[in-house]
Amino acid sequence: MKTLLFLSKLIILFVVVGYGLSSCEQRAPDMTKKEIDTRLLGTWSIIEQDDTEIHPKDKTIVFNPDGTCLGFHYPGGKRMFYTEDNSHLFIFVHGTGLKLSNWTYERYYKIVKDKLVIWGSKEDMIAEKYESATSYQKTPK
Numbered sequence: 001m002k003t004l005l006f007l008s009k010l011i012i013l014f015v016v017v018g019y020g021l022s023s024c025e026q027r028a029p030d031m032t033k034k035e036i037d038t039r040l041l042g043t044w045s046i047i048e049q050d051d052t053e054i055h056p057k058d059k060t061i062v063f064n065p066d067g068t069c070l071g072f073h074y075p076g077g078k079r080m081f082y083t084e085d086n087s088h089l090f091i092f093v094h095g096t097g098l099k100l101s102n103w104t105y106e107r108y109y110k111i112v113k114d115k116l117v118i119w120g121s122k123e124d125m126i127a128e129k130y131e132s133a134t135s136y137q138k139t140p141k
Contacts, residue, residue, distance in 0.1 A: 117133045
């Protein structure tokens with residue numbers, strides 16, 4: 001009887017812990033329900049800043065029509081992007097295993113002609129703090 005009680009408690013513990021761990025991971029966004037600012041599509045190359053060291057994956061970023069993107073030095077696997085209000089950029093990064101789960105990064109951007117400026121916060125974008133932003137130039141096809 002004690003063995004049966006112990007086993008039932010152990011099973012309940014595994015179920016609760018398993019559910020808790022699986023509910024922490026973000027689900028991939030349904031790209032059919034997300035908007036993409038088509039002005040972002042294409043390849044963008046960084047406008048070098050003299051005093052700032054740039055991660056190699058940040059030097060060129062590519063936004064594809066299917067919602068995937070390349071570049072950005074976030075840890076993880078495949079990257080997808082979507083936008084809101086033509087100024088709010090979401091980059092969803094698929095996790096690569098148990099130690100690294102899915103994650104969505106939020107950035108804010110402004111596009112003027114063939115120049116893309118990306119900020120880490122909405123406040124910096126609104127205040128137009130270009131010193132805290134990363135600027136890119138659209139690469140011709």
